[in-house]
Amino acid sequence: MLQWRAGDVDIDYCIDLTFVPTLNYIENERDGVRIGAMTSLDALDNAASLNQLMKVIGYTARLMCTKQTRTISTVGGNMCNASPGADLSPLFVALDSEATIMGSDGSRTVLMENFFQGVNETILKDEELLVEIRVPVPDHPREACYKRVARTFVDIALISSAVSISSDNGVVTDARISLGSVAPVPIRSRAAEQKLIGSILSEIDDDILEEIGQLAATDASPISDIRAGKVYRLDMCTVLTRRSLEESVRNLIRKQI
Amino acid sequence: MTKLAVNGKEFEVEIKPHESLADVLRNQLDLIGVRVSCNEGECGSCTVIMDGKPVTACIVLGMQAEGKEILTIEGLGTVDNLHPIQQAYIEEQGFQCAFCTPGFILATKAFLDENPDPTAEEAAIGISGNICRCGAYPYIVQSVLSAARKLREQETTE
Numbered sequence: 109m110l111q112w113r114a115g116d117v118d119i120d121y122c123i124d125l126t127f128v129p130t131l132n133y134i135e136n137e138r139d140g141v142r143i144g145a146m147t148s149l150d151a152l153d154n155a156a157s158l159n160q161l162m163k164v165i166g167y168t169a170r171l172m173c174t175k176q177t178r179t180i181s182t183v184g185g186n187m188c189n190a191s192p193g194a195d196l197s198p199l200f201v202a203l204d205s206e207a208t209i210m211g212s213d214g215s216r217t218v219l220m221e222n223f224f225q226g227v228n229e230t231i232l233k234d235e236e237l238l239v240e241i242r243v244p245v246p247d248h249p250r251e252a253c254y255k256r257v258a259r260t261f262v263d264i265a266l267i268s269s270a271v272s273i274s275s276d277n278g279v280v281t282d283a284r285i286s287l288g289s290v291a292p293v294p295i296r297s298r299a300a301e302q303k304l305i306g307s308i309l310s311e312i313d314d315d316i317l318e319e320i321g322q323l324a325a326t327d328a329s330p331i332s333d334i335r336a337g338k339v340y341r342l343d344m345c346t347v348l349t350r351r352s353l354e355e356s357v358r359n360l361i362r363k364q365i
Numbered sequence: 366m367t368k369l370a371v372n373g374k375e376f377e378v379e380i381k382p383h384e385s386l387a388d389v390l391r392n393q394l395d396l397i398g399v400r401v402s403c404n405e406g407e408c409g410s411c412t413v414i415m416d417g418k419p420v421t422a423c424i425v426l427g428m429q430a431e432g433k434e435i436l437t438i439e440g441l442g443t444v445d446n447l448h449p450i451q452q453a454y455i456e457e458q459g460f461q462c463a464f465c466t467p468g469f470i471l472a473t474k475a476f477l478d479e480n481p482d483p484t485a486e487e488a489a490i491g492i493s494g495n496i497c498r499c500g501a502y503p504y505i506v507q508s509v510l511s512a513a514r515k516l517r518e519q520e521t522t523e
Contacts (some may be wrong), residue, residue, distance in 0.1 A: 109424055110405050112383075122382070126429045150418065174494025176419040176472060177406045 111252045131184070131239060132194050134158070139147040140244040141165075145184025145237075153178065161203075161243060161252075167255045168199050184238050187223065190230050190293070193264045197224065198286035199254045200296040204268035210237035221286075224293035248274040248281050251351040251360040256288070256343050257336075265289050269324065269348035273304065278364065280307045285320075285353075287345060290328035297327040300349065309364075312357050321350035367431050379387025380427035387411045387422035389430075390437060398438035398467045402496075408497030412414070412468040412475075413437050420495070421473035438467035441474070449515035450474055450508075459508030461499035469495045473509050477516060485510060 111117045114303050125131060131146035141161050143152070149169040156166025173181060187207070200220040205236035207223045209216050212235050220241065223231050227277050232238060256268035258301050283304035285297045300323040307316070320321050330341035366377045371394060378393045387404075390396040390413070399422055402410040406424040412434040413422045442448030450473050453459070460466045469492060476483070476491035483491060488509040489502070497505060 109426070113404075124426070124429065126426075173406070174409060174421075175475070175491070176409055176412045176421045176494045178423070179415075179418040179420050180406075180425055 118202065127216055129228075134162070136162075138245070140242050143183055143241045145187075145239050145241070146182050147184075149173070149178040149183065149186070150175070152183065159211075161245065164252045164254060165196070165199065165203075165243070168195050171195055171254075171256065171258075183241060187220075187241065188230055188232065188238055190226070190228050190314070192225050192227055192292055192294070192295075193266075193268070193289045195256060195268060195288070197272040198250070198268055198288040199295060200241060200243065201286040201294050202254075202284040203243045203252055203329040204246070204272070204284060205237055205241050208240040208242065209236050210239045210327045215239070221296060227292045236248065244254055246274050246282060248276045249360060250274040250282075251356040251363065253359075255352045255355075256347045264335075265307070267330065267341045267344045267348065269345065269352050271349065272351035273353070273356050273360060275309055275360055275364070278309050278361075281306050285324055285349060287324060287328050287349070290330040290341060290345060295327065297349070298326055300324040304353075306346050309336040309357055309361050312353075315353055317350045318346070320346075320353055320356075321346035324349040328338075367428055369394075369427075369430055369435065370433065371435045372437060377426055378427075382426070382428065384427045385423050386413070386415075386420075386425040386430050386435075389427035390422060390435070395417050396437045396439050400464055400467055400496040402464070407496070408465070408468075409472060410468040411473045412495065414471055414475055417475070417478065419472050421494075436471070436474075438470060441470065448474075449490060449519060450477070453512035454505075454508045457504055457508040457511050459501060459505040460497070461501050463475045465495060465497050469497065469505060473512055477513055478510070481513060481520075483509070483513060488513075 109160050125146050134146040135142040152169035153166045155162045201306045205220045206217045252272035256265035256272045270286045272284045283301045285300045286294050288294050300320045325342045325345040328345045330338050332338040367380045369376045387401050389401050390399045400410045401423050402408045404423045406421040411422040412419050416433045442451050450470050472492050472495050488506050
């Protein structure tokens with residue numbers, strides 16, 4: 109709406125989805141949580157007590173904009189705007205989420221990792237609509253954490269890092285690390301993830317946390333802009349990944365005791 | 366014609382597709398307590414309450430308010446019969462120029478409806494969606510806490 113008002117986008121037709129109630133839901137199922145595209149960020153915040161998965165999603169939503177705009181803004185809008193600095197994008201990527209897209213030829217699903225194609229660009233074709241984000245519950249216990257650097261509560265992330273790890277019998281079985289504001293789209297740090305998989309949770313000490321943070325920074329390619337410099341972003345990439353991982357590991361160990 | 370329910374009354378207005386709720390309320394219903402400052406959902410000055418939730422009226426389309434209950438500052442209290450939150454803002458001097466005050470008061474109402482007994486920190490976060498360029502924040506936080514006390518007292522005496 110802001111881009112429209114500023115004349116940045118030229119719209120011939122606009123279809124308002126406000127009055128489509130079937131796109132506004134949070135469904136908690138055994139194998140995952142399904143979130144309708146028109147669910148407000150405020151509704152995510154309010155659903156934080158639903159389960160452990162919604163806790164991290166709700167917490168992240170609460171970091172975004174202000175109360176009186178969270179009641180208006182939707183998950184689908186946040187995803188389709190495809191800002192590299194969007195808070196939910198790295199988290200959804202780290203949580204291995206998938207998008208359900210509906211078009212005139214039926215529906216298809218794509219991983220959120222592949223949903224973003226560039227700054228303000230998504231995989232959506234003409235006549236297609238994002239209808240749902242599905243966040244799966246993995247086979248093994250999982251913990252996830254999202255952290256960002258921003259000037260104030262209501263600011264956009266200068267840099268962000270989302271970590272999600274699963275473990276079985278104290279050994280990391282899966283790890284996903286996603287970084288925001290370091291590339292045109294949220295990226296995954298494969299190097300850091302590979303390093304983590306197979307690690308023994310209780311042996312992840314400060315040195316390993318630091319090493320993984322550094323590995324994440326090697327996968328990042330941030331730019332310098334008016335909000336932050338490249339060197340600062342890389343430094344913070346290491347710090348945030350380290351902290352997110354530390355918190356996830358701690359919570360996962362606690363969960364297994 | 367679109368039907369709007371504002372401050373307990375029904376109105377029928379003609380709304381252009383691009384018109385914001387703030388513009389409709391101000392220009393067609395003369396509710397100029399809806400203060401538009403940034404016009405891009407950043408400052409919270411135009412906050413109104415829609416179906417019990419605070420919204421920045423400058424980035425809600427007028428048509429999106431169809432069938433919803435809207436409350437503006439004009440519907441909260443009158444000069445002779447102030448709402449406890451308004452009373453609290455006056456007593457605690459939670460403003461200087463007062464341009465932002467209607468938005469602050471409505472944000473306070475929505476916040477206290479969710480959290481009737483906040484700490485000072487919770488109150489500060491609760492009104493963090495509103496900007497006061499005079500910087501009256503410490504007094505505004507006191508106003509929120511005072512309003513919370515007044516509302517709780519009212520609740521127990523009723």
